[in-house]
Amino acid sequence: MKAAAFDYMRARDVAEACAALAQGNGKAKLLAGGQSLGPMLNLRLARPKLLIDVSRIQALAGIEDKADAWHIGAGVTHSRLEDAAGKLGGGAMLAHVAGGIAYRAVRNRGTIGGSLAHADPAADWPLALAALDAAVVIRGRAGSRRVAADRFMKSAFTTELAADEIVEAIIVPKLSAGARWGYHKFCRKTGEFPEASAACVLDPERRLARIYVGALTGAPQPLAGLARAAAERGLAACTREAIHEAVAAAAPQLDAIDRRMHAGVVARALQKTFQS
């Protein structure tokens, strides 16, 4: 399949992109790495009149060390984060997650902002950033606002973004030295979206204890009780029954098979957390 005809413009800066989006009146779409939008264009599932290419905007391309947090530009590719392994003090999980997305060819183009905006329930960033207590910086014509990463995705392929808004950056608080984390996903094959995924972050110093389960029908869901128990009593609290119950409560729509799969993945993420 070939895409239906569309116009193309390359935005010079965020303001220009926002203006063009607004003008497009719902018929314009941002193009970042094209790794999700490209296939949708070719299958003619997405039929924008105008594509606004934001992939060359310098202001979206930074990875900045802001003392207690990392500011990641929306246009930063997965592979740049992957290659920053060892250099992201307090943000090692970012490099780990980035390196596990798809395969290198996709990572070379796909961006963290594009992934959030696309809001695939099985994607890595919505899950990982929720567990990391990150915030999404959104810019529209009216100005800029912040939304917690775990509020950003509303449901499958639907986000907080208004028609003229763009994801500008993601603010990821640094984990303290004593923090532990575990990230696990079960993919049927390398590079495939996961069948089930889970992220766990325990940072006693920052009083952060989060477990999220992903690859559901909608946004990743928190397992708050299990996270608290894990933080307080360690792995011993995470029995098979406790995990199953937590998953069932967080995602009641799962059938027995899916629940089992997700519970298994949560268990693995917990194992990794306590091995870290």
Added chain:
Amino acid sequence: MAEQGIGARVRRKEDARFLHGRGNYVTDMLLPGQKEVAFLRSPVAHGRIRRIGKPKGLEHAVFAREDLVGAESMAAPSTLPGYKVSTQHPLAYGKVRFVGEPIVMTVGATRAEAEDIAEQVELDIEDLPVLVDAQTTRAQTEIRVHEEWPDNVACQINFESGFEAKARDAAVVVKRDIDLSRQAMVPLEGKAVLAFWDERMSQLMVYTSTQAPHIIRIGIAQMLHLEETQVRIISPDVGGGFGYKCILQPEEVCVCWLALKYKGKPFRYIEDRREHLVAGANSRQHHYKLTAYADKTGRLLALDADIAIDGGAYSMWPYTIGLETGQATGNLPGPYDFRGYRAKTQCVATNKPGFLPYRGVARTGVCFAMELVIDAIAREVGREPWEVRMDNLVPTTAMPYDNVTKKHYDSGDYHKALRLVHEKIDLPKWRERQKRGEPDGRLIGVGFASYCEQSAHGTSVFAAWGLSIVPGYDQAMVKITPDGGLEVRIGVHNHGQGMETTMAQVANQILGIDVAKIQVMHGDTGLTPFSTGTYASRSMVMAGGAIAKACQALVPRLLHIGAHLMQCAVNSVRYENGKVVGPQSSVTITDIAHAWYRLPFRLPPDVDLGGLETVMAYKPKVDTGAFSYASHAAVVAVDIEVGSVEILDYVIVEDCGTLVNPMVVDGQMLGGAAQGIGTALYEESHYDANGQPLASTFADYLLPGPTEVPAMRITHLQTPSPYTEFGVKGMGEGGAIAPPAVLFNAVNDALKGLGVELNETPLTPRRLLAALERAGVKGGMRAAS
């Protein structure tokens, strides 16, 4: 010159162009004024076409069946019992019978433009009830895929030999339902065809991605009422065939029709991945109900098989659905020695794409069914499955052996292959580890499977199916060039098999000419002798045999000229490594070529007027096939919490007779086995109750990638076939046959303590977990461990 003949590890000559991206595929071709073609395909599985509305002003670029004046419809005959001919229009007419069936063809300057036009065509289709399940459709007569048929059974084969007598004494009876899901073949390159009328040659020039250019020429000429001299088919580089491209495709007929209608203008169609996954979901789907009868040690006595093949909507020209039906019935008994067999095989028409023979043909299915049953018997009698296999294999002392379906197994030591694979996988080591248990809670299992594979089966086999085209002699044309090189022309087609190298090795074996100076030409009806093409693991046996014969025919001529050049008697010279060697001196093939082409005054007066070129035909002494065979073994780790299967080790011991090039055989084995792993664990074209395909992109249709295919260890045995040139046997398909059987047996071995057994491909996490849930097996993995 290094050793380059039969058995040498010569590097593939064709790899340089492929690895540097310099291959030349239909998609790479661009001719002045070329138009691109798109197809509007049926959105419903079964329906009556009420109206096709062409967009205003674009009527000239839109073609429906009625517009294709002069184009015939395809109908493949067969004399198999109860076989029913299905008429397939190049563009659907009256009814649509599967999602993806082409209805309208559109033409544009670019593919995108052609798709834009297709999008504007209005289709009014009245939905009809849909038939998606072969099992229930067997008995369905009310709703029919083809109204002119009384029912939906496209063909049925009943076989019986010694069944009652043998089954009677059985101490052990094992029943199993075993199913294979539908699959697409997914070659890297899909269909691709470019056609134009060449006024100078007065020929329709067709570049098409096919395994069988000469067959396509017959087909195109027939469908479009042309003389065969008016059609030239060129199959350039082809990115994989696997059976998908051994038949005439409706798209080929349509594009050729355009080229005839608008003479001088080139038209091209390239299948895209979505079209392939939807309209090309056409293989593997077999359903078996087996009852095996054995003695108390597991010695097989008799087998009763009820087989349903989900044949899809059409029986494709020329090989028909009879091929799959016949092979399933005839090959189910596999490498085993038993004398009671009863089979009823029905091929059922459904609202899916027409079934095609995929690498391994029915044998991947029958091997899966048979090998799962052997393991079930072993569990029933409480023995190691590999030992039960050992007790049932045809002994080498019985070779050649005519099995219960009269298949003639020419040679081999089936026991040796199984013994070796057992040794190499090191069963005791894994049994020990199984006892200890894994620290991560996964379960280990070991599986075995054995098969034998009819390869290069010829005239008598195909004639028995009553097809309109039956393979016979394959021919090779060889020609020494004026500088002492060699051109070899063959009618089979090389699309990944390494034939540009291995066929040159055959010529080198006879004539001693450096492989670098031998050009193997194929894939062009204008340049090569007739052949039915590349399929059924036949090319090396058939075309290789013909090349040997043709090269051998040149030797006396070379001796004659050589002797004359040295002024000695013919009976005093011999041919050796590209030279004619006399008592005192020798002359090279280049000297002889110079004499024939450039310095004819040096030739003997009674020189053979055939010159330095010849065509020879070949078929094996016995044409029922050379039987390759193999045993595979694998170790898996099964995670019963998430339902994953990891392959920890995989060993192949195979025997394809004399090896022409061990590296090429390894490559074929690995590629085939990768596809087999796909069948076992990943690939599935599923349908909903309305016949809508649910896997139309690679997001839903999973293929094994490099990390899913383990580093397989391969050992070759070499039992030459008594019937073929050099003793070679076909081996192109074998790799794809055993993996589903091996991997399921391994998984079932891992789960045997849980009372869970799986027998439907592919083994997805959902299927695995569903079986565990049904059996009430809780996961074993805890976070704390």
